[in-house]
Amino acid sequence: MSMTAVHQITAGFMPLFDSAVLVAARELGFAAREGVELKLQRETSWANIRDRIAIGHFDVAHMLGPMPLACSLGLTPLASDTVVPFSLGLGGNCVTVSNAVWGGMAAHGAEADLDPARAGAALGAFIRDRAATGRELLRFAVVHPHSGHNYELRYWLAACGIDPEREIEIVIVPPPFMADALAAGRIDGYCVGEPWNSAAVAAGTGHIVTVKPLLWKNSPEKVIGARKAWAEENPQALAALLRALHHSARWCQDAGNRSDLAALMAEPRFLGQPPAIQMPVLTGHLHLGGGAERTVEDFFVPFDKAANFPWKSHALWFYTQMVRWGDIAHTPRNLAIARDCYRPDLYRAALKPLGVALPGANAKVEGALKAATPVGSAGASLVLGPDGFFDGQIFDPDKIDAYIASQKSGLLRT
Amino acid sequence: MVRSPLAVLVIDENRIRASIIEAGLREAGHERVTIIHDVIGIARRIAEIEPDVIVIDLENPNRDMLESMFQLSRAVRRPIAMFVDRSDKASIEAAVDAGVSAYVVDGLRQERVKPILDMAVSRFNAFSRMARELEEVRGELENRKVIDRAKGILMKSRGLSEEAAYTLLRKTAMNQNRKISDIAQSLVTAAGLLGPMGDE
Numbered sequence A: 001m002s003m004t005a006v007h008q009i010t011a012g013f014m015p016l017f018d019s020a021v022l023v024a025a026r027e028l029g030f031a032a033r034e035g036v037e038l039k040l041q042r043e044t045s046w047a048n049i050r051d052r053i054a055i056g057h058f059d060v061a062h063m064l065g066p067m068p069l070a071c072s073l074g075l076t077p078l079a080s081d082t083v084v085p086f087s088l089g090l091g092g093n094c095v096t097v098s099n100a101v102w103g104g105m106a107a108h109g110a111e112a113d114l115d116p117a118r119a120g121a122a123l124g125a126f127i128r129d130r131a132a133t134g135r136e137l138l139r140f141a142v143v144h145p146h147s148g149h150n151y152e153l154r155y156w157l158a159a160c161g162i163d164p165e166r167e168i169e170i171v172i173v174p175p176p177f178m179a180d181a182l183a184a185g186r187i188d189g190y191c192v193g194e195p196w197n198s199a200a201v202a203a204g205t206g207h208i209v210t211v212k213p214l215l216w217k218n219s220p221e222k223v224i225g226a227r228k229a230w231a232e233e234n235p236q237a238l239a240a241l242l243r244a245l246h247h248s249a250r251w252c253q254d255a256g257n258r259s260d261l262a263a264l265m266a267e268p269r270f271l272g273q274p275p276a277i278q279m280p281v282l283t284g285h286l287h288l289g290g291g292a293e294r295t296v297e298d299f300f301v302p303f304d305k306a307a308n309f310p311w312k313s314h315a316l317w318f319y320t321q322m323v324r325w326g327d328i329a330h331t332p333r334n335l336a337i338a339r340d341c342y343r344p345d346l347y348r349a350a351l352k353p354l355g356v357a358l359p360g361a362n363a364k365v366e367g368a369l370k371a372a373t374p375v376g377s378a379g380a381s382l383v384l385g386p387d388g389f390f391d392g393q394i395f396d397p398d399k400i401d402a403y404i405a406s407q408k409s410g411l412l413r414t
Numbered sequence B: 001m002v003r004s005p006l007a008v009l010v011i012d013e014n015r016i017r018a019s020i021i022e023a024g025l026r027e028a029g030h031e032r033v034t035i036i037h038d039v040i041g042i043a044r045r046i047a048e049i050e051p052d053v054i055v056i057d058l059e060n061p062n063r064d065m066l067e068s069m070f071q072l073s074r075a076v077r078r079p080i081a082m083f084v085d086r087s088d089k090a091s092i093e094a095a096v097d098a099g100v101s102a103y104v105v106d107g108l109r110q111e112r113v114k115p116i117l118d119m120a121v122s123r124f125n126a127f128s129r130m131a132r133e134l135e136e137v138r139g140e141l142e143n144r145k146v147i148d149r150a151k152g153i154l155m156k157s158r159g160l161s162e163e164a165a166y167t168l169l170r171k172t173a174m175n176q177n178r179k180i181s182d183i184a185q186s187l188v189t190a191a192g193l194l195g196p197m198g199d200e
Helices: A017-027 A046-054 A067-072 A099-107 A116-132 A148-159 A175-183 A196-202 A228-233 A235-253 A255-266 A275-283 A312-324 A332-341 A344-354 A397-411 B015-027 B042-049 B063-072 B089-098 B110-158 B162-176 B180-194
Strands: A007-013 A036-042 A060-064 A082-087 A093-098 A138-142 A168-172 A189-193 A206-211 A222-227 A285-289 A292-295 A373-375 A382-384 B008-011 B033-036 B053-057 B080-082 B100-105
Touching (some): A007 A046, A007 A235, A017 A036, A017 A060, A017 A235, A036 A235, A046 A060, A046 A067, A046 B063, A046 B089, A060 A067, A067 A082, A082 A228, A082 A235, A082 A332, A082 A344, A093 A148, A093 A175, A099 A206, A138 A148, A148 A189, A148 A312, A175 A189, A175 A206, A196 A206, A196 A275, A196 A285, A222 A228, A222 A235, A228 A235, A235 A255, A235 A344, B008 B015, B015 B033, B015 B110, B033 B042, B042 B063, B063 B100, B089 B110, B100 B110, B110 B162, B110 B180, B162 B180
Parallel strands (some): A007 A036, A007 A060, A138 A168, B008 B033, B008 B053
Antiparallel strands (some): A060 A222, A093 A189, A093 A206, A373 A382
């Protein structure tokens, strides 16, 4: 049974696995069933996504979690107010290093166990060894300055006593070029989503040393960004889209659909990469390099654990990291913009008619949940995943000044 | 006061398009134009060139890298903004529609930069038109080849003259409300499946 399309929506996406919920919403007919004619347009850079949403080519887009904040805060060359009514999933990234760096880390106690603290300590010791012999800084790549990748890599390094501003160089490389740049020696390591970590392992040119879900459990990654003016003028279209994405996300989470989803994403119009290379992100079973393997629980979560809820605490954590690394000044005005960017109210309004369980709060204390915890209103059951940071720190969005102050003082070692 | 000529950097992996833009800029009197096709080692090049205006095609997957370099590194002397005036929405839309993005160092006056951007936009549009026409010609040639092969199959298998073979294709296409090239393609595919007839 399908309705005739009453809402036309154009969405931009980047060829990355975490566009899956958006892609499946169209391809599996979830959008059509909500009366949405969803047009998908693949892009080649986040800058293009930002520009096209700003001038109205796209209504909504697959975006890096911090990107709508950067747009709304005016940090980008062509900025427009962007809101986040939906998260496209949790987790999904890894940190991968070259064989040479892995050798250096292993000599300082790193083991193929993905333990962020152990790996970070070994990397720090290796970096200071190199510095003592006057060797140039290691160069790590991330996909974009305003990305979860950049902020989680910096968080990990800083928490392990490595100053990301002075003891390492961080550059930008597009995801599909990461493995090649590593193999060619242009970079020494990187933080990126799958399949671009497994690609380096498969090529024999990289080792995965840690993963996002171990740095910060069930942490935010990509989101749906909507042009604020469009969202305000088209509340019904947006709500219909969010319901379609909700059904699509549930389908993507179902283990029984993994091979179908991998085959869909493998198509040339989406990722154009073989289905087999899509499986690690779905199963969490990773080859780390050198024959080591690990299965990471909740490696990528497209639906469960309230994965689609746009927590204000996620946006505010990104904001604290923007402040920490000098992207923006911490002022009441900027804080207010960051607080208003993620919109759980829009998510709730759209999903309420479905009678599904919804979190009662708009924000949570990140790092407070040590184990899966049932929550939720409306009678139906909802389980939140643990949300701890690997260094045991807690981010309380109500104590944002103290959090920012504590990180500032901890940044520069003397 | 004599104004120093603007240094313009064009970053485009498409060599033909880059040279079309370069020619346009030179015709307009811009002597300090540099073209870069490959972004590896580009930071050093930019530091040497010290561009006032940078033009990049939107298809370039390295846009994020380049943009962060303009904003964060010391490769460019002064901060760079996209276009000159953010409020000039029409220009921005025209550029994005044409597939161009442009970055301009802070402090340049709009009237100095606008002609450069307009030039880039019109040359990009001209190039897209050319590419589209070329694509159409290519498609036309492909169609003609398939029709020739289909005619050959009909002539061989049914002993028809070339003209009769073509008439048969045309009539079938008309009856089924499809293009001749589609009918021809179906025939070629079917012949290939059926064996020795379609042995190519």
